Amino acid sequence: MIAPFKEIYRYIDLPIKSSRRLGRIIVLACHDMGNALIMLASATLYIRTLWKPRARYETAMQLYVTGIKSLGVITVVAFFTGMILALQTGLELRRFGQEVNIGTAVTVVMIREMGPFMTGLIIAASVGSAIAAQLGTMAVSEEISALEVMSINPNRFLVMPRLVALAVMMPILTVYTNILGILGGGIVGSTQLGVSFQAYLDNATRYAENKDLYVGLFKAFIFGIIISTVACYQGLSTIEGAVGVGRATRQTVIISFLMILIIGYMITRLFYI
């Protein structure tokens, strides 16, 4: 007699347990977001200490790691993004005899969306994960505690240089991605679609507006802040040794990707609707 009741109770209990779990996840997410924003605010306030030699050196190192060391993969991805865009839109436009307009299509899509978006994804996966792994390892080996005990604020010493480096370097890398993407599209246009490079460039520059460029660069700047904040927060709050470092790295990539998509959409909506 008792067994069927147990079954029924399990079915009743399931949604309650699930809603409790969901509630806990939401509360923890809000808690993490609040702490990450406090860390971001603190690091932003410490930008005033950027003139100090050690801060300058650390920021220069982070600029180098973010910028120069990411150039290889960005070059390949940007080039092929432009080529794919040109090929896909070109093949469709050819049906209407409008393949000459691929210049506009590739340029507008690159500088508005794909440039900052692709750069953000690459930097989140390469630099963001590396930051989370480095700070996570420091956290589990008590190096962060050592800094705190020495009264060296980790937000000033570790977060601020990474925040500045990513916020500065993301727009620069996005410009690089845009240029290479547009070039890649031009090469596909001239070799596969019969659109001369000059005609492609004329078309590309005729319809693109300055606003497209500014909005794209603004997005890149925001993405840089998002990636550095997520990576530093995940790294600094790492617990449980090597497993925790792996978790922090994975979380950094997932959260950064999601935020780049969501915030990217919101910025587009804000400026174009």
Place this chain on the structure above:
Amino acid sequence: MIIFDKVTKRLGGKTVLNEVSFEVPRGETFVIVGLSGAGKSVTLKHMVQLMRPDSGAVRIGEDVISAARGAELERMRRRFGVLFQGAALLQWLSVFENVALPLRELTKMTPEEIEKTVREKLRLLNMEDSMETFPSDLSGGMQKRVGLARAIVMNPEIILYDEPTSGLDPVTSRLIDKLIENLRKELGITSVVVTHDLHSALAIGTRIMMIDGGKIVENATPEEFIESTNETVQRFLEAQYITRRGAWEKGMEQHV
């Protein structure tokens, strides 16, 4: 003086410290011993507010460090030097840069003054020849010596040692013990040492406290500790082949 006033701390549903109260007088070498997971390191972390108590208070003289925040906390922490269990050296900085870090970040000393101070501290620990080496190229014992140099470079009033001799060979262990002893005798520095090594504890401690299950089971001078009738203390002594006075006295003679 460090004062723990009814400090309770729960971690992961377990009470790690249960209304713990004790005092560390100025100029003493206070050793905290106990089994793994007894709450020794948690006690140490409360002293520099790397952890905050759920209830109770931790005071450093008149300062309530457990309630301090911001600049006030930074000021209080500057009274401490801490040697972490794994030395906690920043891996991308050289030995020199690691030891010089607090001087560069917190003082207005000139580069020449910083170099002189760092050399002096590293010489004290026989590490002057490894100034340009990176931590990953050093042995565990050498890393701990560099960690100790960094802990003392700001001339703190109090030094906390988390397992200073764990994982070290006996010769290096005794060198570290001797350094702790010298810092007390020559500079009057207050030391709090967390260790499993009772031989070391009996040799350097002016007072030994044992924690078990989140409570203090013994807090006594080395002489009283060795004679303790507490069962937990006796088991701990026997596990390290220390039976009453004989072995300890022998250890002390060798050390001194």
